[in-house]
Amino acid sequence: MPERTISDRTMPDRVMIEIDRVTRSYGAFKALDDANLTIREGEFFSLLGPSGCGKTTLLRMIAGFDNPTTGTIAVDGQPMAGIPANRRPTNMVFQSYAIFPHLNVEQNVAYGLKRLKLGTAEERRRVEEALAQVSLTGLGKRGATELSGGQRQRVALARALVMRPKVLLLDEPLSALDKKLREQMQVELRRLQKAVGITFVLVTHDQYEALAMSDRIAVMFGGRIAQVDSPKDIYQRPVNRQVADFLGGMNFVRADIVDETGTSLTVDTLGFGRVRTDKPSAFVRNGGTATLGIRPERLRVLWDDERSEFEVAGEVVERHYFGEVTHLVVKIPGFEAPLSVIETNDFGADDLPLGAEIRLAYDPEALVAMAD
Amino acid sequence: MKGRFARFLPGGRWLGLYALVYVIFLYLPVIFLPIFSVNTAATPKFPLTGFTWKWYEQLPHTPALLDAAWNSLVVGISASVLSTVFGILAARAITRYRFPGRRPINGLIMAPLVLPEIIIAISMLLVMLQLGLSLSLFTVVLGHILICIPYSMTVLTSGFEGFDRSLEEASADLGETAFGTFRRVTLPMVAPAIISSLLVSFTISLDEFMIAFFLTGTEPTLPIYIWGQLRFAAKLPGVLALGTLLLLASFLMMTLAEILRRRAANRAHTEGGVYA
Numbered sequence: 001m002p003e004r005t006i007s008d009r010t011m012p013d014r015v016m017i018e019i020d021r022v023t024r025s026y027g028a029f030k031a032l033d034d035a036n037l038t039i040r041e042g043e044f045f046s047l048l049g050p051s052g053c054g055k056t057t058l059l060r061m062i063a064g065f066d067n068p069t070t071g072t073i074a075v076d077g078q079p080m081a082g083i084p085a086n087r088r089p090t091n092m093v094f095q096s097y098a099i100f101p102h103l104n105v106e107q108n109v110a111y112g113l114k115r116l117k118l119g120t121a122e123e124r125r126r127v128e129e130a131l132a133q134v135s136l137t138g139l140g141k142r143g144a145t146e147l148s149g150g151q152r153q154r155v156a157l158a159r160a161l162v163m164r165p166k167v168l169l170l171d172e173p174l175s176a177l178d179k180k181l182r183e184q185m186q187v188e189l190r191r192l193q194k195a196v197g198i199t200f201v202l203v204t205h206d207q208y209e210a211l212a213m214s215d216r217i218a219v220m221f222g223g224r225i226a227q228v229d230s231p232k233d234i235y236q237r238p239v240n241r242q243v244a245d246f247l248g249g250m251n252f253v254r255a256d257i258v259d260e261t262g263t264s265l266t267v268d269t270l271g272f273g274r275v276r277t278d279k280p281s282a283f284v285r286n287g288g289t290a291t292l293g294i295r296p297e298r299l300r301v302l303w304d305d306e307r308s309e310f311e312v313a314g315e316v317v318e319r320h321y322f323g324e325v326t327h328l329v330v331k332i333p334g335f336e337a338p339l340s341v342i343e344t345n346d347f348g349a350d351d352l353p354l355g356a357e358i359r360l361a362y363d364p365e366a367l368v369a370m371a372d
Numbered sequence: 373m374k375g376r377f378a379r380f381l382p383g384g385r386w387l388g389l390y391a392l393v394y395v396i397f398l399y400l401p402v403i404f405l406p407i408f409s410v411n412t413a414a415t416p417k418f419p420l421t422g423f424t425w426k427w428y429e430q431l432p433h434t435p436a437l438l439d440a441a442w443n444s445l446v447v448g449i450s451a452s453v454l455s456t457v458f459g460i461l462a463a464r465a466i467t468r469y470r471f472p473g474r475r476p477i478n479g480l481i482m483a484p485l486v487l488p489e490i491i492i493a494i495s496m497l498l499v500m501l502q503l504g505l506s507l508s509l510f511t512v513v514l515g516h517i518l519i520c521i522p523y524s525m526t527v528l529t530s531g532f533e534g535f536d537r538s539l540e541e542a543s544a545d546l547g548e549t550a551f552g553t554f555r556r557v558t559l560p561m562v563a564p565a566i567i568s569s570l571l572v573s574f575t576i577s578l579d580e581f582m583i584a585f586f587l588t589g590t591e592p593t594l595p596i597y598i599w600g601q602l603r604f605a606a607k608l609p610g611v612l613a614l615g616t617l618l619l620l621a622s623f624l625m626m627t628l629a630e631i632l633r634r635r636a637a638n639r640a641h642t643e644g645g646v647y648a
Contacts, residue, residue, distance in 0.1 A: 098538040160545075
């Protein structure tokens with residue numbers, strides 16, 4: 001790992017989940033292929049990838065609804081093989097929320113507590129506490145079918161949290177909510193996780209959700225884990241083009257490797273010339289070429305006679321207006337493909353005519369080398 | 373011009389008239405039954421001669437009728453319980469699993485619904501005799517199970533359809549055992565559909581004549597008793613009174629069954645359907 005984030009430093013390094021060489025096959029098809037992961041206690045960890053990448057399969061195996069074909073899963077040092085879902089120290093928030101429709105909010109939340117035989121007073125206290133944690137105080141008597149989408153999600157959360165699990169598993173918990181509510185719940189979930197200190201494992205296909213909430217993210221494609229890093233490293237130092245693409249727009253330039261050390265790569269490119277960059281954590285050299293990338297928001301339009309040490313000049317060929325920002329496509333002589341630029345609208349990028357000759361500044365620090 | 377065409381539009385005068393004739397055609401014969409059952413005259417014809425409950429009062433004092441009612445009760449309860457049990461098994465398999473031959477099997481289970489009852493009755497009689505079974509209420513129960521299963525299936529399938537599997541997973545996730553999950557989640561969720569299926573098949577069995585007529589030995593059910601009484605003109609008012617009671621009971625049970633079926637379907641769908 002290149003550098004440790006703030007949350008890494010404040011967290012104890014105790015391992016909570018150990019995924020060791022786990023494969024899940026259905027006949028010849030491998031839903032999950034040789035996955036290795038270590039998730040720490042108190043961490044907000046996300047499994048991010050497109051549908052069919054194996055993230056849900058992995059989550060369901062941690063919960064006990066599915067079993068690895070080979071490999072082992074341990075939670076809090078205890079191997080999970082042979083332990084059914086109802087005896088694991090994990091609880092899950094389902095994608096459909098799976099609220100019991102014949103029970104009211106309170107009865108839903110108390111469902112798992114009934115088996116613990118805590119006594120009426122203690123049970124009531126814990127239900128109230130859980131409802132307060134998810135801001136549902138006073139709605140205990142509400143019927144399950146009378147709840148809004150956001151409320152159902154909170155009930156599902158409370159029902160799992162009240163069990164005080166060692167690990168809370170969340171299967172795309174926000175995907176059924178509209179955009180505004182989703183963004184609000186992202187902030188709330190993150191706050192809640194910090195408050196209760198429970199290890200959260202979130203499955204999502206939404207890169208913004210993963211970036212906004214997680215301490216660390218595992219990006220998965222086709223049953224394999226491509227990269228495990230902090231949100232910032234995943235976004236800024238993707239290990240290959242596939243990861244870079246999934247996390248958002250990026251300009252790619254073909255690069256020939258000139259020199260490789262333990263921590264850096266020096267490459268020759270058409271356009272940006274010779275560049276020396278940090279090497280991504282899990283970079284695997286594939287022949288003599290690599291890809292050099294730069295995110296569109298790291299390119300900046302130079303206005304009037306403003307100058308930069310690192311600049312390229314070209315012609316605006318496309319312009320797309322998005323309200324707060326404008327996306328420009330700029331054709332630059334010497335580059336194999338035009339560059340995408342995201343510019344805030346405070347200087348009038350939305351008024352640039354097609355065909356305008358402009359200059360772009362870039363920070364060489366924002367150039368990142370990755371596998372093809 | 374406009375007025376002439378408006379008469380033929382939906383909601384116009386002709387549509388209302390058509391609907392009225394339609395309803396009269398359906399229910400006029402049925403209305404005669406309760407009307408003549410409270411008439412003082414022994415022959416069912418207009419004009420009515422006066423109001424009386426005496427035909428109803430005589431019913432509990434007819435031993436043969438009470439025996440027939442008891443037989444119907446025994447057959448109805450046995451047939452409805454058994455057809456509901458078989459219906460649960462089949463409906464669960466058909467709604468939960470995708471297996472080869474699922475549709476044809478479903479079709480075969482529903483087929484007795486459209487087969488002529490007299491054909492079913494005759495074939496069952498032949499089978500019973502071949503098997504060496506002597507005709508009794510037991511053979512009637514077997515016949516009634518056959519014709520009740522399609523009704524049970526219809527009711528139970530709509531209760532089970534859309535049952536979100538993650539509800540059972542959520543229960544296990546919260547620490548509940550397989551049996552506990554069945555008792556605390558599955559059963560309460562499908563209970564309305566099960567009760568509805570029991571009511572529907574009981575009603576079908578109670579009202580069924582043809583199969584009972586062929587398969588019963590010396591023990592008549594209510595419809596067979598009624599058939600037997602029709603030979604005596606003097607007994608007709610009693611038959612009308614009994615028929616009215618049967619009609620009322622069937623109507624009430626079917627209404628209750630439909631209410632429960634809808635509740636079961638709603639319950640399953642509000643959970644599974646929205647996010648499916």
